[in-house]
Amino acid sequence: MTTTLTKPADAAPEEPRRVRRPKSARAGGQMHAGPIAYVILALFSMVSLFPLVWTAIAASRDNQRLAESPPPFWFGSNLFDNLDIAWNDANLGEAFVNTTFVAGVSAATIVFLSTIAGFAFAKLRFRGRNAMMLIVIGTMMVPPQLSVIPLYMMVARLDWTDQLQAVIFPSLVSAFGVFFMRQYLLQALPDEIIEAARVDGASSWRVVWHVVFPAARPAMAVLGMLMFVQTWNDFLWPFLVLTQSGNPTVQVAVAGLGRGYTPDQSLIMAGALLGTLPLLLVFAIFGKQIVGGIMQGAVKG
Amino acid sequence: MATRHDTAAPPAKEGGAAPGRPPADAVPADKDHRRRARLSRRWQRDVRWSPYAFVSPFFLLFVAFGLFPLIYTAWASLHTVELTAPTDMEWAGMRNYTRIFDDDFFWNAAKNTLTIGIISTVPQLLMAMGLAHILNYKLRASTFYRVVMLAPYATSIAAASLVFVLLFGRDYGMINWALHFFGIDAIDWQNDKWPSQIAVSSIIVWRWTGYNALIYLAAMQAIPQDLYESAALDGASRWQQFIHVTLPSLRPTILFTCVVSTIGASQVFGEPLLFDANKGASGGAEHQFQTLGLYLYEQGWVNQHLGRASAIAWTMFLILIVVGIVNYVISRRLRASS
Numbered sequence: 001m002t003t004t005l006t007k008p009a010d011a012a013p014e015e016p017r018r019v020r021r022p023k024s025a026r027a028g029g030q031m032h033a034g035p036i037a038y039v040i041l042a043l044f045s046m047v048s049l050f051p052l053v054w055t056a057i058a059a060s061r062d063n064q065r066l067a068e069s070p071p072p073f074w075f076g077s078n079l080f081d082n083l084d085i086a087w088n089d090a091n092l093g094e095a096f097v098n099t100t101f102v103a104g105v106s107a108a109t110i111v112f113l114s115t116i117a118g119f120a121f122a123k124l125r126f127r128g129r130n131a132m133m134l135i136v137i138g139t140m141m142v143p144p145q146l147s148v149i150p151l152y153m154m155v156a157r158l159d160w161t162d163q164l165q166a167v168i169f170p171s172l173v174s175a176f177g178v179f180f181m182r183q184y185l186l187q188a189l190p191d192e193i194i195e196a197a198r199v200d201g202a203s204s205w206r207v208v209w210h211v212v213f214p215a216a217r218p219a220m221a222v223l224g225m226l227m228f229v230q231t232w233n234d235f236l237w238p239f240l241v242l243t244q245s246g247n248p249t250v251q252v253a254v255a256g257l258g259r260g261y262t263p264d265q266s267l268i269m270a271g272a273l274l275g276t277l278p279l280l281l282v283f284a285i286f287g288k289q290i291v292g293g294i295m296q297g298a299v300k301g
Numbered sequence: 302m303a304t305r306h307d308t309a310a311p312p313a314k315e316g317g318a319a320p321g322r323p324p325a326d327a328v329p330a331d332k333d334h335r336r337r338a339r340l341s342r343r344w345q346r347d348v349r350w351s352p353y354a355f356v357s358p359f360f361l362l363f364v365a366f367g368l369f370p371l372i373y374t375a376w377a378s379l380h381t382v383e384l385t386a387p388t389d390m391e392w393a394g395m396r397n398y399t400r401i402f403d404d405d406f407f408w409n410a411a412k413n414t415l416t417i418g419i420i421s422t423v424p425q426l427l428m429a430m431g432l433a434h435i436l437n438y439k440l441r442a443s444t445f446y447r448v449v450m451l452a453p454y455a456t457s458i459a460a461a462s463l464v465f466v467l468l469f470g471r472d473y474g475m476i477n478w479a480l481h482f483f484g485i486d487a488i489d490w491q492n493d494k495w496p497s498q499i500a501v502s503s504i505i506v507w508r509w510t511g512y513n514a515l516i517y518l519a520a521m522q523a524i525p526q527d528l529y530e531s532a533a534l535d536g537a538s539r540w541q542q543f544i545h546v547t548l549p550s551l552r553p554t555i556l557f558t559c560v561v562s563t564i565g566a567s568q569v570f571g572e573p574l575l576f577d578a579n580k581g582a583s584g585g586a587e588h589q590f591q592t593l594g595l596y597l598y599e600q601g602w603v604n605q606h607l608g609r610a611s612a613i614a615w616t617m618f619l620i621l622i623v624v625g626i627v628n629y630v631i632s633r634r635l636r637a638s639s
Contacts, residue, residue, distance in 0.1 A: 044446075047507070052464075058464075066473065113359055119355060139367055143568050143621060149373075149611050149614060173363050178359055235457065235459060236594075239571075284448075296519070
C-alpha cells in the first residue's frame with residue numbers, strides 16, 4: 001500500500017536503474033500519507049457526518065423512542081410520516097419557495113456586482129483604488145449585529161416586516177465577494193487580453209461583457225454557490241424581521257419547530273433534515289468545485 | 302465603418318488592428334480626423350470613469366446597509382427607543398451605557414462570550430491546522446475528505462443546533478450514553494455552566510473546523526516546494542520542517558483566520574438561542590451560556606429597549622476594535638522579531 005512508499009529503502013532494490021533521490025527532495029514531492037493519517041481522516045469524516053446521519057435516524061423514529069436509552073442507531077419506520085407532518089406544520093413548502101427566491105436573487109446580484117468591482121480593483125488603474133480596497137476589506141470586520149437595529153427601524157418604517165425584500169436588500173453587498181473576484185481575476189485574466197480588446201476599440205462595458213465575464217465564469221459559479229449557501233443558512237436577520245406565520249425562510253421555519261410548547265423531537269429532526277437536505281445535495285454534486293473555490297479565495301495574491 | 306470593416310476583413314475577430322484594413326482615404330481626411338478626436342475623447346472618459354462605475358454599486362449599497370446603520374446605531378444608543386415605537390427617540394445621553402455596565406447580566410454575557418469564544422476557536426483552529434497538514438500529503442480520495450469536511454458548513458445553525466440539543470440530552474442523549482461506558486456519570490449539558498458552554502462551543506467547532514482546514518490547506522499548497530527541499534537537505538526532520546517552514550509561511554493566513562474567528566465568536570447568537578431548553582433568550586435558566594449577541598437580542602426584542610440594545614452593539618464593536626488593534630500589534634511584533 002502507500003505505506004511502503006514512505007520508506008525509500010523498500011523500493012530501491014526493485015527498481016535499481018532509476019536513481020532515487022530522497023523522498024522529501026523530489027520535485028513537487030508531496031509525501032504520501034501513512035496509515036495514521038487515514039485513521040485520523042476516517043475518524044474526522046465520521047464526526048463530520050454523524051450528526052447529519054443521526055438527524056435522519058431520529059427523524060425516522062417517534063418521539064417516544066427518542067426518549068429511551070440507548071438512543072436509536074438505526075432507521076425506524078416513521079420517516080415519511082414525520083417528514084410529511086413537519087412539512088405541513090412548519091409551512092416548509094412556502095419557506096422553500098421564499099428561501100430559494102431570496103438566496104437566488106442575493107447570490108445573482110452579489111456575483112454580478114462583485115465581478116465588476118473585483119475586475120476594477122484587479123485590473124484597472126484609478127485614483128483612490130488602494131484606499132477603496134482597504135475600505136472593502138475593512139467592511140468585512142463590521143459585525144452584522146451593529147446594523148441590525150437601524151435596519152429593523154428602516155424596515156418597520158417602510159412596512160416591510162414579514163416581507164421578503166426586508167431580507168433581500170441588506171444581503172446584496174458582500175465585501176468577501178469583491179475580494180474573492182479580485183483575487184481570481186488578478187491571476188486568471190491576463191492584462192494582454194484586456195489590452196487587445198482595448199486596441200480593438202472595445203468600451204469598458206464591452207470588455208466586461210466579452211472578456212471579463214467569460215474569464216471569470218468558474219469563479220462566478222463558485223461565488224454564486226457560496227453566497228447561495230450563506231444566504232440560505234442566514235439566521236439572525238431573517239429571524240428578526242420574518243415571523244413564522246408571515247413569510248418564513250427555511251431557517252426561521254425550522255427554528256420555529258423547536259419552539260412549540262410540547263416539542264416532538266422526531267418532528268423537529270424531520271424539519272431539520274428537510275431544511276438541510278437541498279444544500280447537502282448541492283454539496284454532493286458540486287462539492288469539488290466549492291472546495292476549490294474556497295481554497296482559491298483563501299490564498300492572498 | 303462597421304459594414305466596410307466586415308466585408309473587407311472576413312474573420313471579424315482578427316479584424317481590429319489588422320493590416321488588411323481598407324485605406325482610410327475612402328473618407329475625407331478631416332472628417333476622419335474629427336471622428337477620431339471625438340472617439341478618443343469618449344475613450345478617455347470611458348477609461349477614466351468606468352472603474353468608478355464598476356465599484357460604485359458596492360459602495361452605494363454599503364453606505365445604505367452598512368455605514369448608515371453603523372452610525373445610526375451609535376446615535377440610537379444615546380437615546381431611549383422602544384421596539385413598539387422605533388421612530389420615537391428621546392435623548393438619553395450615556396444613560397444606556399451606564400445602565401448596561403451596571404447590569405450583572407452584561408458582564409456575565411461578556412465573560413461567557415469570551416470563554417465560549419476561546420473554547421470554540423482555539424481547538425477549532427488547532428484541529429484545522431492538523432487536518433490541513435494531513436490533507437497536504439498525497440492521499441487517496443482526497444477530494445472526498447474535503448467535501449465531507451465541508452458538509453457541516455452546509456448545515457444551517459438552526460438544524461445543527463437542534464440535533465446537538467438531542468445528542469447532548471441529559472437522560473437519553475447519545476453523548477451521555479457513550480460516556481457511561483467510560484464510567485462517567487450523566488452530565489447535565491444544558492444546566493451546568495461549563496458543560497453547557499462546551500456543548501454550545503462544540504456546535505461551532507463542528508461547523509467550522511473543516512472550512513478553516515481548507516483555508517490552511519490552500520495556504521500550505523502555495524508554499525514553494527524548494528523551501529522544503531532545502532530544509533530536508535539541511536537535515537530537518539518532518540516536525541522541524543513543519544515548525545520552521547510551514548508555520549512561518551502560514552503566518553498571514555493564521556492571522557486572517559484568527560481575526561475572522563474572533564469576529565465570529567463575538568457574535569455567537571443562533572447556537573445558544575436554540576440550545577436553550579426553555580426556549581428563551583436568556584441562555585439557560587441561570588444565563589449560564591448567554592452570549593453578548595443573545596443579551597443584545599434579549600434587551601432589544603424581548604425587553605423591547607432598542608436604545609439599550611444599540612449601546613450593547615456599539616460596546617461589542619469597540620471591543621472588537623480593541624481586539625483588532627491588539628492583533629495588529631502582536632503581528633507587527635512577530636514580524637519584527639523574525
